[in-house]
Amino acid sequence: MEDSQKPRIGLDRLIGPRSVAVVGASEDVDKFGGRVIHYLMKHGYAGRLIPINPNRATIRGLPAYPAVSAAPEAPDVAILAVPAAQLETQVADCAAAGVGGCIVITGKLAEAGPEGAALEEKIVATARSAGMRILGPNCLGILNPVERAMLSSSLALDGGPFGAGGIGMVSQSGALMGTLFAFGSDHGARFSRCVSVGNQADVELVEVLEHLVADEATRSICLYVEGVKHPRRFHQALRDARAADKPVFIVKVGRSEAGVRAARSHTASLAGSYAAFEAICRDAGAVLMEDTGAMVLAADAAIRLPRLPRAGMGVAPIASSGGSTAVFADLMPGAGLRLAELSAETRAVLGGFMPESHVALPLDTGSFHSGQNEAAMETCIRAFMADPDVGAVAFPMTTQPFMAQRAAVLPALCREGRKPLIYVMSAGSIGDAARERLREADFPYYDRVSDALAVLRALEAEAAGRARRMRPDVVRPSFAPPPQPSPASQERESSLPCKRSAAGEGWGGGPNHLTEHETKSLLSTYGIPVTRERLAHTIADALAAARDIGFPVVLKGVSRAVVHKSDLGLVRLDIRDEAALRDAYRAIEAAVDRHAPGTLDGVLVQEMARGEVEAFLGATHDAGFGPMVLAGIGGVLVEALHDVRMAPAPITADDARALFKSLKLAPLLHGLRGRPPADLDAAVEALVRLSWLAADLGPRLVELDVNPLILRRVGEGAIAVDARATLA
């Protein structure tokens, strides 16, 4: 091997070993050790294979040894699936022998309870003291077709042969890894290295991800993730993958509470916040998907098909079935895809083969004039490939005469056109002849319309991520907050007029809630516009404030003991005169006396702000991924619809704009029912500034909500009407 001259660093020795010891090797393929050695030999492992079995002199014709330490050389890797009770001894023996890394299939360790966790810690300590790595425990090993090192007992290896390819995979579930390897291989996908990390006692998912990013053989990456142990490093690895033009496709459990709970008990992972995970994927240009099978198909498509020229282009479906093209086109918008708008040139080409009335997408070649045939279809596909709005061509096939011949012409058309051509063969095994022709041409196919749509959507997201990452990084905008703000508590003490209530002080060292007025002061520091307001402690104070601010005003009772002020009647809107103000003031006092006596810190007299749309801005510090901002639209609806998107802070204006535009309620921004459009620019500006606040405060910020930020009509700005924050 040429490779053998290269220095071997990081996980090279573990993932591409030149010698492998199989602990518990056997002739019986129904036993773990028998299966591992069988698979290594079956798939042509070219390194040295060392069976370990105290009761046998040879196994499958190879000399066997009673222990790893008794072998004539220290193997790069030892694979173990011994019972937990023997694990400590075996790992110690491997460490003493100078093994490079142990692949520990054995389960019932940290995932099973405290006893297993203690044992897991012990073997890791033993390994570390000897400079030996541990993959697992509770993993299914490594599938490395590039070096024909199938270091696994996965029954996926009953299949094959498996050629080497470019898809790298890291999985927190060994069984899923084997399953996806088998499923992808059935479709002609080929892999570089697939690693099951199990409990990640030593080797962690992110380290393997970094390895794949650096690995020459790997061109796209699949991740099955339950929880991330090193979130910032993981985020950086995704960015590095994007920079290396290795698209990453991810399925992460934790969309729903059910998934979070399931992942927590499995492989002892913390699922973490799905919203934050989604945010960092979008930031890094990684593609988050739902279906694990579609994930592998997308990673394969990113290698075996041309990439989309850019995001936002249309799709051109064409087939010889009006039904299947109609179904395909009908489902496209639900997958975030659109039909292409054909150019006049393309329409002219199509018009040569069919009545003008049928020149439209999706294209049913059944509409061709009689006598037109394969050549016409090829000409149409060439025209699509040349059309400036066509990003991809889709070919949703059904049972048809000449299915296989028709399929055979497509790979060349795709390669010539340098745009993805998505071939769907929905007809089950009856379509195998067509699939076979595509396999011969090393071209992907999909068995289901849903897979084709998921792959197209993923390729679209890949193109969007590629564009994002080519943009310069965020730069601090030209406003001047304190670069190193003094601790928030000091700042609050010094700059804010209100007294601390008894309830607000200390709270046993728990989180520190800022009042609305305090939070707005903080927002002002970052240049976010807030309502004119003054804290009053008497009716006379309040009247004076209202005269300065100008009627109508709003009155809000300030009490650190109350989070949702309006629920308790502490908010009085649209007070138009002095008499109304007096009434309102007294009503607030009475309400506080009823619900939280003695906690009234004062009454905020505030300008009555009006506008077009209520936005929601949020900032938080994700325990894993760091500072985040949130954007929403729609006042109380934000909660009802869960219509909030998150992004890592700080954020660029472009990203902030994209965040708002991705909301379900984004149409409200355009001005419904003849209302004028709202000032989105002002919302974007406020979100960017808030993102710097979040970035500056870091973990000191627990959460900050601006709800609502009222957007006035375009050009008239936005204003924070209510806000609250919690500091650590």
Place this chain on the structure above:
Amino acid sequence: MEDSQKPRIGLDRLIGPRSVAVVGASEDVDKFGGRVIHYLMKHGYAGRLIPINPNRATIRGLPAYPAVSAAPEAPDVAILAVPAAQLETQVADCAAAGVGGCIVITGKLAEAGPEGAALEEKIVATARSAGMRILGPNCLGILNPVERAMLSSSLALDGGPFGAGGIGMVSQSGALMGTLFAFGSDHGARFSRCVSVGNQADVELVEVLEHLVADEATRSICLYVEGVKHPRRFHQALRDARAADKPVFIVKVGRSEAGVRAARSHTASLAGSYAAFEAICRDAGAVLMEDTGAMVLAADAAIRLPRLPRAGMGVAPIASSGGSTAVFADLMPGAGLRLAELSAETRAVLGGFMPESHVALPLDTGSFHSGQNEAAMETCIRAFMADPDVGAVAFPMTTQPFMAQRAAVLPALCREGRKPLIYVMSAGSIGDAARERLREADFPYYDRVSDALAVLRALEAEAAGRARRMRPDVVRPSFAPPPQPSPASQERESSLPCKRSAAGEGWGGGPNHLTEHETKSLLSTYGIPVTRERLAHTIADALAAARDIGFPVVLKGVSRAVVHKSDLGLVRLDIRDEAALRDAYRAIEAAVDRHAPGTLDGVLVQEMARGEVEAFLGATHDAGFGPMVLAGIGGVLVEALHDVRMAPAPITADDARALFKSLKLAPLLHGLRGRPPADLDAAVEALVRLSWLAADLGPRLVELDVNPLILRRVGEGAIAVDARATLA
């Protein structure tokens, strides 16, 4: 055949023919007529087969005849795929010979343009005059495994043998029908009769549907629909299917504009309103789906698996992979499914096999204590089957040792438990041994998690539809609108005080818009509460009205020339005193002068209604399906979110309530942020009454919107604040 004694009615002769003529029969299976005769013989057609070919004396050993009319008997069916130019002659020959029905595969007829449409009309006229039926043209015939009559050239017939089963199918796409037949058969699904209706020149989809509802062999039904020609009859057929306990699973093109356009050009169908179609499916208890493959799998599951005991139960996922169960559980809520809440009894059973901390759904059998095995898994599944909250068990398998043995025990557990057990084998061909064991047991399996979820969701919808249809039909509630209301125009003239404006009269016989005040009068007739209001023609009038109604009031300029009043400043809210009223009145006059001079019919003085939530009620008359009501929540958001559901009118209170509760914005009804819950009962009552209005007016009602209906807090009712209507 015993059958031969039965009277043959309706489509019997066409769908289950005792003799078939193949026009253009050939020995060459690459030719249409060769393929048809080949498939008929291959699949064991037991009737008389009559090849028609003027140039041959025998074909495949059978005597051939130069024309159908030259054959020794009039065949039940003749299949033709002759060029369009010969079609007229051939059909006439068949009609003269006394053929029961022609299956016309030939395309390029109505779907291709006016010339083809004319030809299509001619052959139908010829057939009708002879009492002969036509299936197609532009169809792919009939697949009838029950009578082994495979009357089609579909390449799906290269597969087989195809046993007879209970799934009936009607498809507006022949290629899709063949594809779904092949796909389903691969999965072990078996069909009764599948009919491709093509252009429906004579035999229409609904007639075949009715045939399948009556057909003894058919137990569940799949429909691929592009457009419905006889909507009311179709609706009734779905209800009849439900009454006969034959669940119907439907994919209809037309979710998106792209699909609507595609369906329109294909088979010359009008797609119709998807929302109305969805409404009648829900009403009839039919299950509308997205994916055509999943549709067939669901129809199969409805036969080969036990049905869900009732809607709303939980699912219990169990497998030997923590990853695959986590993924499955994570995706369930997105498919409208939930995990079951295990009973104490079930938890106790599970606790016998695993640490207490792991007793939870989804169940990972990898958590079992060492030494526990298949028997423990079986005991857990039995416990699930007995659990009162478990509706179905899901078994999402990955590559595992003993996959096949494990699969083999499941069918008996499912049958014994009488609840669906959904087996997923995601690992591609490596799982074939497991699949084979299930095929041997005549038990369904799914290759993809997405299929399993779609099938579970469909079974859930089937159970919900079953429960719905067991409820009594709607009865007119106890209020007394005129049973035969006088024509709306008369009623309006007689009962309403306002004069007609010039713009309102005639409009060239176009639709007739009712003003807000007129619409509310109509609503009042049906007992729907509306705001107290009076139409004023002078400021003095208006002042008097406001004094009677009580300040604050709302002023609205009434002009038949203006649809969106608030866009033009014709609405003035919250007028608190006489001075403000004078100003507002003059401002409205000025606005009308600016935008539509001379069209002011008066100014409506209205009570200022306040409440918790704004609802939207609508009524319309769907050209196909008849009177419909619509429900929405959220004021202007109704449009932004397209958050409206439709139901056929009249409607029961239960259905109206379900409609509101199915809205995305339904959480608003509960009262957000400490607001009190809104009076849903009042909204339900108003919608029921509106549904009777829609039912009574029938096609005279083009559309009527109540927007908003303001819902006050529970027990305080609802009130229609704005409304408009258009009559035909």
